[in-house]
Amino acid sequence: MVSAHTNNEGSQESATITPAGMYTISTITVGCKIYIRRPTPDGEEERLAEILSIRDKPVNPYTLASAQRTDSRGGVKEEEDAPDKPEDKKEYFVHWDQFNKRLDEWVTGSRLILSRDLEWPRPKLPPGKKAGPGSLQKAPGKAPRSQNLLKKATINAAAAASPTSASTPGRSAFPSPSPAPSLKRKLTDDEEEEEEEEELEGDDVDAEGEMDVDGEGDTFELNVNGAQVETPPPVSSFSKEQEIEKLRTSGSMTQSISEIARVKNLNRLQIGKHEVEAWYFSPYPKEYAHLPVLYICEFCLAYFPSPMMLSRHRQRCTLFHPPGNEIYRHQDISVFELDGKRQLSWCRNLSLLSKCFLDHKTLYYDVTPFMYYVMCQRDSTGCHIIGYFSKEKESAENYNVACILTLPQHQRHGFGKLLIEFSYELSKKEGKLGSPEKPLSDLGLLGYRAYWAEVIVELLINTTDELSIDDIAQKTSITHADIMNTCTTLQLFKHYKGQHIICLSEAVLEKHEKVRNKRRRRIYADNLIWKPPVFTRDQLRFY
Structure with a gap:
């Protein structure tokens, strides 16, 4: 049988x-x-x-x-659906x-x-039984994996807060938000055995709570002497189609194990005239879970279980744009700046909505430490939200983006790259280098890689003088780590007369020319009316 x-x-x-x-x-x-x-x-x-x-x-x-209600009012009742x-x-x-x-x-x-x-599910191995050749036997009384992760996260947090960690001489004066090697205490034999066993399990989640800069483990680095640690594949092998296929079939990129196990609770969302499918779990009230459609007001982002309740709300809702200051306007695109502490309800509704499309986003209630920059498209009926990014009011790692999202109905129209470009324009106004908070989602990873490559190659083409990595960073506000990873992935580094130089190959120039021929929206710095917000110690006290 x-x-x-x-x-x-x-x-x-x-x-x-x-x-x-x-x-x-x-x-x-x-x-x-x-x-x-x-x-x-x-x-x-x-x-x-x-x-x-x-x-x-x-x-x-x-x-x-x-x-x-239809029956009680004597209305015509449609034929009952088949059981x-x-x-x-x-x-x-x-x-x-x-x-x-x-x-x-x-x-x-x-x-x-x-x-x-x-x-049927693969049977679990009994405790103490080896899974195969070379595998490690579990120690008796071993703590659950979740406790091990919590223990390791505590160790890393303590190491990161240690005052003994100092910057290496010779580094740039700008702090780089790239992941730094975590300091570890000496592990006991049992802990080393547990760590090796967990590495063999091959989980997608990083047990140390860290992730490579590009989010997929393909980061290339240069050592102190300038020699490459790992030789990247040829530029011709980097195909956007292959990259999208790789990301399409990959699993969750969230660092929170509890978020991976959560089952999607919403089916579809109606936002204005668009109806989109939810991708991931979002902590909307359980009374609204598993509805066929959740109706969302596109201006105040309030949510309702039925179209009648939404229509009644729209008769009273006075909002026609995000409740913040408009800091940028060009043609039909506007960007509004919101303080999460002042616009608490609106920003929470925005976080709940974005959680439907971001599996690695775990913070959706505490919005007070963040500033929100919401991009909208204007027409005669109001400002319709396209996407947004949030930014910490005080970032110890100089991240210029905490969370970024383009709503699904507006994707593949160049708005994601426009949001990324706008975040770096803010960094230029601040006079800082910036990088997005890791890990990036799969679509965010594609967008940032494309933006970094386009900006760096464009700068090299239009500049006749010699440029160093630091010069590129100062002109673009991209961190040194992101520039190094992008240049190495594109194979722009060449060894010439005992030193490394940046050289553009024909393949890179050809690919860049195709990108330039595509018409896309740009951010014009002259239309940005904004000063970096300054917060007092009391304003940064969120708890």
Whole structure:
């Protein structure tokens, strides 16, 4: 009845496969992998998916209340929908095989294909049993992984706060927000064994709470003597299509383990005339969870469970733009500056909305330490939000962006790069070098890489004088670490007469020419009316 497919990799136990017809929908549990019908533009496909959660099909109380009001007023009642199939009484939250986490969704039981094999969860190894050759045996009484992560985070925090850490002589006067090597105390034998074992597990989450500058582990560095530690692949191998495919199939980039396990609780959002799908979990009130559509006022970002409640709110809502100071205007684009402490409710609503599209964003309630810069598109009806970025009022690492997002309905129109360019214009006004807070989301990573490459190559083309890394940093406000990583990835460093020089290859020039031929919006510094805000000690006291 049950066949087991064995793997030859070590002695690790294989998953159990149950043939079609030998199981029922009631026997499917969390962790099983089964083929499910997935709608596509060309029709439908059968794709393998893993069951992450199972629930009873929710009933929308607002739809029932609306139907009851229609009956009580003697209105014409539409024909009742056909009763649900028995298998549709349950819903399954699934992760599609080889697809990004943002495409996880709830599906009804009727979409499960019971005529194909079912793969059961891989059995967990008993304590003390080796997973394969070269693996380490767990020490008896080992603490759970979450406790180990908490212990390591505490160690790193203590090391970071240690006054003994001093800057290395010869570094630039500007502090660079790139991740620095964490100081570690000497580990005991048991702790070293645990750390090696966790490295073998290959989790996407960084156990140390740190991440490479580019967020994907592809950072290239130069050593003190100027020799490359790692030789990057040829420029021709860096394809945007391959990069997008790599990011599309990658998992979550959040550093919070609890955030990875949270199941998406919203289906769709209606913002103005746009209706978009939610990507990740967002802590909206549980009363609004699992509604077919959550209706959001596009001006004050208040949320409602029904279109009638939204329409009644719009009759009273007086906002037609974000409640802040307009600091930039060019053509139909405006940028507003908001203080999270003064506009508390609006900024919290913005954070709740952005959490639907950012899985690594974990701070959505405490908005007082941040300034918000909201980009809008103006028309005769008001200023419609396109995207935003937040910025710490006082950043110890000189980050110029804490969180950045372009709403899905406005993506692929160049607004993401426009937001990035605006953040660096603010850094130029402040006279500081800036870098986004890590880790970046997958789409944010693509946007920043493209912006850094475009700005650096453009500066090198238009400059006849010799430029050093520090000169590029002073002219662009990009940190030295981000410039080094970008130049190394593009293979701009060449060894000539005993020293390293920056040289533009034909491939880089050709790719840059294609980018320049694309018409895109730009930020014009003359239209920016802004002075860096200065805060007193009492204003920076958030608690």
